[in-house]
Amino acid sequence: MNERVAPERLAPEPRAEERKAPPAQTAATGYIGASVPRANAKRLLEGRGCYVDDLKLPRLAHVVFFRSPHAHARIRKLDLSRARTQPGVLAAFDGRAIAEYCSPWVGVLGHLKGIKSPPQHAVAIERACSQGEAVAAIVAETRAQAEDALQHVEAEWEELPAVTGMEEALAGRTVIHPELGDNICFRRELATEGVEQAFAAADLVVEETFGFGRHTGVTLEGRSILADYNAAEHSLTVYQATQAPHMMQDIFSRHLGIPEANVRVICKDVGGSFGIKVHVYPDEMATAAISVMLRRPVKFAADRLESFLTDIHAREHKAKVRLACTRDGRILAFDLDDLTAIGPYSVYPRTSGIEGNQVVNLTGGPYRHQEYRARLNVVFTNKNVTCQYRAVGHPVAVALTEGIVDVAAAKLGLDPAEFRRRNLIPDDAYPYTFPSGIKFEKLSHHQCLDKLLALMDYAGLRAEQAQLRTRGVYRGIGLAAMIEVTNPSPAFYGVGGARISAQDGATVRLEPSGMVTCLSSVTEQGQGTDGIFAQICATAVGVSVDQVRVITGDTGVTPYGGGTWASRGAGIGGEAVLQAGKALKSNILDLAAAVLGADKATLEVRDNAVCDKATGESKLPLAEVGRIGYFRPDTLPLKFQAELSATRHYTPREYAFTFTNGIQASLVEVDTDTGFVRLLKHWCVEDCGTVINPLLVDEQIRGGIVQGIGAAMLEECLYSAEGQLLNGSLADYLVPMTGDVPDIEVAHVCTPTRQSELGAKGVGEAGTAGAPGAVMNAINDALAPLGARVTDQPFTPERILKALKKV
Amino acid sequence: MEEFFETTITVNGTPVTRRVAARTHLVDFLREELGLTGSHTACEHGVCGACTLRVDGQILRGCLMLAVQANGRKVDTIEGLSDAGEIRDLQAAFHERNALQCGFCTPGVLMTAQELLRDRPEATRDEIREFMSGNLCRCTGYQAIIDSIEAVLIARRRTGRL
Known part of the structure; x- marks a missing residue:
């Protein structure tokens, strides 16, 4: 049996400036701390969820990719003419054709000093740098037809030396991207002033080298995207299994040359993410570009082999660590030398330098030693790319x-x-x-x-x-023992120049029937975002949780925000919901005060009704507030305008x-x-x-x-x-x-x-x-x-x- | 050229007849042709269990059977079991215990669990773990799934449904 913490211990402690005020209703009551089953699980239990590959649109085309069989090879010849004539095939494109519609990207961040990576295209041009890198796209009326046509792609390759070992990459006898000068993507060193002294003075110094295998997220639903370009209005609607719809909206806009507001990213049910689905993938960018090129909806769903070959991998570190301590068991210092390999490109837009950087930040984290030295080398290799997967570093x-x-x-x-x-x-x-x-x-x-x-x-x-x-x-x-990074501020990505939002927003709206709709920029991947936001919203407004409907994952509908990554949804998005709910309650009370001719300060919202704060007597059901506010505002004082929705945003800053x-x-x-x-x-x-x-x-x-x-x-x-x-x-x-x-x-x-x-x-x-x-x-x-x-x-x-x- | 065969399958109690390409897997037929998207494909290798279906009363992998092989047979999917109310208690237990997160594996997990509940009414917790070992769930870590199945097993024994 697990221990459950009593609800009163879960109530947030008020901030200093608020301590004088009477405790808010939200703080000590409501659904915060309650094990409410999440409403949105019901459709998944009946097989009535909707994942991207469940979607069909009129004139839907299917794209598959011809991928490099080699870890490192120059494309001598790529002939798509026979593939184009196969049954059902609508088009076949090489990297140059796709590049006409989708500009390349570079996965670097300003605050990771010195990080470098070459430009990367949606579909490789001239050279493949890892096995599985897409070099051509085949589009057909069905996925089976597109896959059949793959075997008619004629390619000739000139194999190049493949750099696969980390030490080999660091030594740099073969440089994968000659224009970069070496195979080092990112390097970081730090040392406190007294670290040498601490090691010299220690009674005991121990040393060990640890190896971490390269592994991957294995989301049960593979990566999938359905891009639907509307030529008449130069707009793009993308249904995508992603954790960060607004980030993707920005990226589709900038790399496909479509105005930001014309790009809408919709994230329906997602079959597991774990960080795998928060990155820019070349084949997904190519799918969006092809929708623009063909002026019709195009779908790509990775199969399991493609997932293993091209979903970001993670870890692959070799780290030597030393610890200095006294004979009575007091740790004096840590010394870390970490080497990690990331594949041929730093992944866009979060970079592949973050995991190593986290290892440097966090090593020794729970302990009170004051001296520390760390050295990090992040190197390119000719394997699949690595990037941020659950728990990053x-x-x-x-x-x-x-x-x-x-x-x-x-x-x-x-x-x-x-x-x-x-x-x-x-x-x-x-x-x-x-x-x-x-x-x-x-x-x-x-x-x-x-x-x-x-x-x-x-x-x-x-x-x-x-x-x-x-x-x-x-x-x-x-x-x-451990420490963990959560609720990141803009210090994580924004300060480095990435257009990734550290803030999240929530809109909370009273419906005429007295129900409440909550729209949030955080996404739901199964972790329960919708459920906990319903709890927070219900608590903040003063309604029962079954009266709240939560909508997430649609850039056309929700406030702007970061989405789901770095353990941020509950802490950041949840605070925005709390504040929006409180604002809506205040607006509801304004209306009720006008209707009842009462002092707002004497009123409260509880159990789906406005009631007397002192006696708890119900004065005005929220359904009545909604009816008056939306259908009979003529009965309200002339200068009074009902505002039955409220939006709030939150960013951790301190x-x-x-x-x-x-x-x-x-x-x-x-x-x-x-x-x-x-x-x-x-x-x-x-x-x-x-x-x-x-x-x-x-x-x-x-x-x-x-x-x-x-x-x-x-x-x-x-x-x-x-x-x-x-x-x-x-x-x-x-x-x-x-x-x-x-x-x-x-x-x-x-x-x-x-x-x-x-x-x-x-x-x-x-x-x-x-x-x-x-x-x-x-x-x-x-x-x-x-x-x-x-x-x-x-x-x-x-x-x-x-x-x-x-x- | 592809070969097509006229195929009649009783899907969730209703016979459907289609001309089906010989190579079409049963799960793809259900998803693409009939729009029954509750069964999922994840490994397409017979390993993960996301496509688990019931054919003539026995569960099997929808990615390892061709649609034409189901000709003349009865196929039940998560949609059918849900509408018939056959696993309402199991679904309620999963909901209550949060025995699912992303839900992608869940239809297959429920199909397998229902067979266990039907065929192994005396199963112990270890036997439940063993029986469910062919269904990959990447989200939950399984404990809540095992808890839910165990709870339903006990409840059904008590109410005489087993």
Whole structure:
């Protein structure tokens, strides 16, 4: 049974300037903190959702792509003439033809100093730089006809040397983009003044190198887009499985030369995103361009092989980390050297420098040392591109930090939990500036640690572990403390010149019947945006949650905003909903005061009616407010204009990021004969501030943990030395299935952010951030008595047996 | 040239006859030809279970069966089970427990779960995990799915529906 935090503890603490005012109705009552099932799940349960590939429009054409079979090759000849004559084929285009309609892009950001990347086209011209890069597009009346025609594309290739290893790329003997001078996309170094001194003076210095496999998001719904160009009005409507409709509106507008307001991006049901669907993909840009070229709707839906080849990959890091500490177990300094490979281009518009940059920012994050040195090299290779996937950099930073912390604890003979207790930043030390420069508003590491140890019965498990070892059963317990970036301000992308909104907006409208419609710029990908916004809106206005309808994912309808990424929807978009709801309530009370001839201050909205604040007596149902406001305004005072909708926006400004914290634990059993690891149990204590819906929050954490377990145990995009992907199907690339994962216990500590009235921080990535480190430490704890240790994810049976020197 | 075959399938209780290309998969036929888009394709390899359908009362992968192979047979989809009210309790349990997020796997998960509930009324929690191990869910981490199925199993036993 998971612990539920009592509702009164979830109420946001009022900001200083508001403390004198009587508590708002929103603060202590309503649906904040209630496990309300989300209304929009019902259509999905009946198979009546609408994903992009479910859509059909008149004159719909289908596009498929002819992709490079080589990791690096020059196109000697590309003849599309036979493909064009195949049954049903409407058109075939090469990169030059598409480039007439879609301008190339460069994935750099101003605040990542020195980051570089060459221009990238929607369809490659002259040269392919990774296997799977599209070099031609075939359009036909059906997808099957388009796929049939692919085999009639005649291509001749001149293979070029493929750079596939990270060290090889860094050495730069072969440079992928000669005009850039070397294979280094981005480099960052930082060092605090006393770091050398700290290492020199330390009683103990430990060092370890950790490897992180390249893996990918595996959204069950592949990337998909339906672009519908209307030549008569030079407008483009795009139905897209995307997390950021307004960002895509801007990008389609600028790269296709269509005025921004003529581009509408609609995001209906989305079959999983996890960061995969927040980037600009060349084949999707080409699909939009082809709709313009053919003046008709065109659809592209990636199949599973295309997904493995071209959905962004992530991780692929090799990181050496050193830790200096005193003999009584006080950490003095961390030293990081991280190398990561991103494929041949930095992905547009968020860049592929962010993940490495996060590793630099976050390494050592939970601890109170003051000295830090970090070096980061982000290099180009001839594999698929990598970019931001769920938890971006956190799983790397957490695992290497927690891995080296366990090494130090073992050397000192200290229990891992006790070593962490001595070094976690104290709960009363905030606000706090970390040596990498990031700032923490308020974290709760020690409360979380205490709660976790009690939840899992740490002492009991240690005793059981010791007893089982005497019988040859190798169990391990692993801990991973973490911090997590959420609610990003414009410091993430906007300051670097990217047209990506850090603010979100909400419009809340009273309908004539007394129902409330809430339009938000955050999108719904299954995480429950619609559900929690209905709860916030209902609470703010004073209506029951079934009276609220939420609309998201349509740039033609909702306010402007960022969408879903970086654990920002609840904290940023939710605050906008709260403020818009409060404004609407105020407007409702203005009307009611005019109708009732009462003082507005004596009125309140509760249970779908305006009532007397003191007695609670119902005075005017909201249906009556709507009827008068919309149909009989003639009965209102002459100068009174009813305003029964309100729009508000919110941007976090005080901190660049609103950090959360948490700690996870994993219990595993290693079969030392087969190398198989059985995950027996997993625990997570997390502090995401105000919990709007405990049911949804816990399931976000569980789902995130299981993706982290996938990374730790199963998932890796395997490439040959020539740059050929070796496992491009779900039969070969393994993801966790029901039998691979344990039950997961989740509990919370609640430290609301004071930057917003709602007090919510993000939670969607926390599980993924911490799980691999916890699992790794548990496996190594199990292996410790055998003198074995693993540091390269994923921890396959083969790697375990190698560590045990059995193969 | 492609070969076409006249094919009659009883879909959710209603016979439909179409000329079907021999190579058309059953799930594509249902989605493209009949507009029954509740069944999804995700791996097209028989691994993930998103296209799970019921043919003559047994679940199978809609991406591994050709539409012409279903000639003369009964096919049930998520839309049919929903309208018939056959899995109303299961859907309610999933809703209540938030045993779905993006919903893309959900129709297939429900089809599989209903077969478990029908054929294995005595299943333990571990057996539920085992039975559901052919349906990939990337969002939930499975615990809520297992919880929901277990709850319905217990409820149906109690009410004698099993």
